[in-house]
Amino acid sequence: MTIDVVIFDIGNVLIEWNPERHYDATIGEARRKEMFAAVDLHGINLGIDTGAPFRQTIERAAKENPAFHDEIMMWYFDWDKMAAPQIPHSVALLRALRAKGVRVIALTNFGAESFEFAETRYPFLAGFDKTYVSGRLGCVKPHRLIYEMLEAGEAAQPDTFLFVDDRPENIDMAARRGWQTHLFDGAEGWARRLVAAGLLTADEAGL
Template sequence: MNTIAPRPEAIIFDIGNVLLRWQPEEHYDRWIGEERRRAMFDAVDLHFMNELVDRGGDFRDIVYDTAEKYPEFRTEIRWWHDRWLDLASPVIDLSVATMRALKAHGISVFVLSNIGRGSFAITRDAHAFFDEFDRLYISGHMGVTKPSPDIYAMVEADCGISPKRLLFADDRIDNINTASARGWQTHHFTDPRHWADDLIARGLIKETDL
């Protein structure tokens, strides 16, 4: 028998590809050309490097230490830190508008993201809208990353909201699957318009809010 999902008490946004576009390869293609970018990404596991930052490691130290191990790409690897704001861009404006619409209707909005302490500090300083969120769950501070069930359990314990009343938007299906397994409502984010339409269909915001 189909059941109607309860009205969410809090809406949880991922950052990468939900609030800020996260496609590092595209930026490196522009900076150094696709051929050299492919060679660098084949030689260096840059996404694992970033995962170490996301788990709580020092942003600059991890990036610069990695760069020293690959002198042929030293300058380009350092850009992961030095050009971070360019790498994590642009802002997905409709998602920010959606967040503000939810707040205007009295609905709590949280962030849950795999991002380091240092990288998020830079990001937050550059984008004031992060201060509008009610709670920020940042993996670098929590010491664990999605899709580990532990990070979802930490969110539940901190906010005190029943899992079935949390609605979570993330671009990665593995993160969505873990949230769903815990009883969270979810939206697999592929497009900001689809996300806004989902929230409208749920009666949480209106088209005129956007």
């Protein structure tokens, strides 16, 4: 089947996103587990991904949970250490697709402010033909609205999209809309899918 547009998720596809790992390394696993049991930090971050202001949202959560005030503030001050490192093979695949003239876009749950910061840290994020960032759009995957926004912004038909994401629920929504999909479980598997689709040669895909 023809593919006209390749759509990348970013977190855990191009950049590792593992706040728990950073907290374990800095405050210890026991303290991290205690905090995560008491404070829904991932839920708070989802609000940021939907458009809430980054620093103010984290500051409010820290104020509301004084027992973990300093640790919660790390979500803001240490964010660049949590969203790291980049996944080199995935980044190479993005660049290889661009070099072949394939239209490559991003569809990502990401805060508007944190994405702007990420662009300064990871220059390859400027290599997309277009970025659909949830924090700018006010809607997150897997809500159908963000998929509809992307479809409205693209000239190609949805059945010519190939979408890679690490979350099954995000993939499922795309598949229901007629998109071609790949559930990311490592860069090598994604590389093989791109070769199978005829978008890259094995050599170009680093296989």
